[in-house]
Amino acid sequence: MFHNPKILPFYMTYPMPLFFEEEDRVMRDLEYLQEMYPREARRYRQKVERLLDRFDYAGSMIYDEYPDRLAVYKMAQDMMAAIVEEEKAAEREIPEEKMPETEEIVQLLLCNEIYKRRQRNANHILKF
Numbered sequence: 001m002f003h004n005p006k007i008l009p010f011y012m013t014y015p016m017p018l019f020f021e022e023e024d025r026v027m028r029d030l031e032y033l034q035e036m037y038p039r040e041a042r043r044y045r046q047k048v049e050r051l052l053d054r055f056d057y058a059g060s061m062i063y064d065e066y067p068d069r070l071a072v073y074k075m076a077q078d079m080m081a082a083i084v085e086e087e088k089a090a091e092r093e094i095p096e097e098k099m100p101e102t103e104e105i106v107q108l109l110l111c112n113e114i115y116k117r118r119q120r121n122a123n124h125i126l127k128f
Helices: 017-035 040-055 067-088 096-121
Strands: none
Touching: 017 096, 040 067, 067 096
8 A cells, every 4th residue: 555654644633522521621620620629619719710701702811921910910819809798698707817818819720710810811722
């Protein structure tokens, strides 16, 4: 049989499904590990994801090459204020002595979620 080096085998002609399988595997792994967060961090993560949806649009500052540190900090403070209000409405107030730790957790979760969304939207493939 004649072998032409320019002809690719059929399984190599459309390699994109492998990228999507890798993305699915990475997302499942990430979600599994996020379920291991402490209970409060899991609850705050869900709220941060929901609140960040307002900033998830084309041209948003979260997709800037170098997001402004002050803007991210302000966003975290606004989210913290919204979380405090939600906690009061649910009759679960955050103790004053735990407030600095909670603010740091929210800021960390926000940066993590921004990173995850930036990677997902870069070429529509999640890369870690």
